[in-house]
Amino acid sequence: MRSVPIVTGTTTPPPRPRRKRGRLVAIAVVLALLAAGGLAGRHWLSPTPAAPQMTAVAAIGDVENSVLATGTLKPARLVAVGAQASGRITSVKVALGQKVAKGDLVAEIDSLTQQNALRTAQASLANLQAQRTEKEATLTLNRLTLARQKAMTAQRAASQADLESAQAGVDVTAAQIAQLDAQIVEGQVAIETAQVDLGYTRITAPSDGTVLAIVSQEGQTVNAVQSTPTIVVLGDLDTMIVRAEISEADVVAVRPGQPVYFTILGDRDQRYETTLTSIEPAPESIRNDSSFSTTTTSSSSSSSSSSTSSAIYYIGTFDVPNADGHLRTYMTAEVHIVLGRAKGVVTIPSAALGARAADGSQTVQVVGADGTTQPRQVRIGLNDKTIAEVRSGLAAGERVVTGGLEPAVAGSSGPPGPPGG
Template sequence: MNERRNTVLRKRLLAALLALLLLAGGGWLAREDLFAATTPSYITATVATGDIERTVLATGTLKPVKLVAVGAQASGRITAVKVKLGDEVKAGDLLAEIDSTTQQNDLRTAQATLAKVRAERAEKEATLALNVKTLERQSKLLETRAVSRSDFDTATADVDVTRAQIKALDADIAAGEVSVSTAEANLGYTRITAPIDGTVLAIVSQEGQTVNATQSAPTIVVLGQLDTMTVRAEISEADIVHVVPGQPVYFTILGEPEKRYDATLASIEPAPESVRSDSSFSTSTTSTSSSSSSSSSSSEAIYYNGIFNVPNPDGKLRTYMTAEVHIVLGSAHDVLTIPSSALLSSDGEGNARVRVIGEDGRASERTIGIGLDDKMKVEVRSGLTKGERVVLREASASTTTSSGPGGPRPPMGF
């Protein structure tokens, strides 16, 4: 009987013990869920060393350092084009020829006119010599009263008139020489020569084409010096206040984004390209239309051209390529950095506040000294050490509570 009672008692004790264990396990799980719900989790970043650079980004266009449109000053039919695309030429090399028949005839006419005037002057020189001798005889005869005074005066006048005629012919000769020189120059214009050393980039007018230089100089060939390229970078008005000549620049091209070309900003044009169409330059007849166009374009973005040169010894940089230009405002190497998003605030004088994860896993605010900020990373000058973690943002509540009991917990940092 006692044994049966003991058995029942043992079963009751075992059941009570099991109930206590279940109650303790439920309390522990409830505590874990409460802790997970009340202890915040953070997305963090580690303080690390690296390089940082603050730049202004601009879009540039590559052009030869010298780009010349070689035109024609003479009108006529092009009889020959002596070059082809890509040819290297030297200054003075013949590029093209224009039919010179008219210019040659003008030169011959000018030379003939000059020769005629010179012959007339030679004739007058002979007449002057005769008139001078006649005057000398008249002068001697006048002393002996063998001739009248009027004959002597006539001889004197003939000498003066002939000398005056010679002076007039001298002026005609000078004018004739100018005409010949002009005709020779016009004839020379029918031979289009290279004004600079360079490469033939374009042939605008072809053999057999007729050009008219009366109103404007038609372009025959475009030459460029490709050993040095000029980059014209468009800098926005928001960034131009931070840019000055002498700052280092580098750029990449679309075909080789991994290759960097370094240079120095040489100059900044004082006004944007739009100044050429300013309404204040318009005439009275177009002032109304130009003012309306001016008001419509006032909302357009304003860009100033920053200019610099870069060597191009291998010819890889080509005319009118697009360059992604970076103008370096400041740089620092092998310094402590954190993401810019970690900053809570900044006083603009090199101090900022961040939240730092302590050894207990909790975040506390700290004031640090900062330097360069490229909007992605910021230089840390004081207040943090390498390896510390700063808070970027708190993890969302859904991330924290979505894991059930025994489920995975969100990581602290990364």
């Protein structure tokens, strides 16, 4: 009989069934899907919070409706002092920025040619006057001869022909004297012209002003035959004139006599106030109108089309005192032409205004004490597109809606994606 071997040691337990592990994984997946579905449902079913509103309080303030224009400052009197005589400038008597009075010597031109022309005219006049003196003596002689011939003819001591010859001598000499008288007048005019031409060599200031520019220098030769050369430019800086460019969209609302104020770029804190004096009836581009143009048809049509496409501005002018000289020539001015002003009135932001009704009133949304809004019709006066004047329908201290704010975080338009997606 065989003996059975005995095996000693630890025995291995049987393996766990795989079915139970798969069930646990399925349960976990189902729970994750349920959680994602719950979040998505909450996202879709929960109400979106209303966007907060921007509001403003109706307050007492001032409103101004004005037209904005760009202007250029010029002296009220701006004169280009030129030369009417040709020649070399021998001296310039003024300096840049110097103040001069009317009649002050500005410059001198070499006057030798003008002096010679004056002497020639004087000599010609003296010659004519000497000829006249000679003819006067001849006329005296001819008159004596005529008287003698008349006496002799009466006594039949001279012929009728001698008498007629003596009479003709008197008449011819008298006519020659009359001719010389006319020539003497012409000679006197020539002398006066030469004197004037000589005076042109001394260039004087035509009015009081300040030397703004010296165009021609000492030693330079000027030619006054072809054009009038400018020596210096004078301007009266005590009064400045502003030429403001007003657009064609605004000029229909602008009238002479309206209040005007302006500032300059270098000193915006200083405000100059005056009154609009005039508005030119046509823009400066009228100078290039094809009706006056002497160019060809093609160039005229080209300039006409370019002028049509460019902006049109009308020039408004007004004066401003400048005793302190703070304003300078050709400075740029920011001009405000006031169309209307309202002070100490109820004002609200223009953004609060809604649609305009048939009766002219406009709608605003008024915030009540409980935070709700109610539409209300109000009457608006001046409106500068930023602040509006409320004439009726709203009291100071009431709050109006001026706009809405976007939410801080905007929700997406669809459900959220799966976890981990």
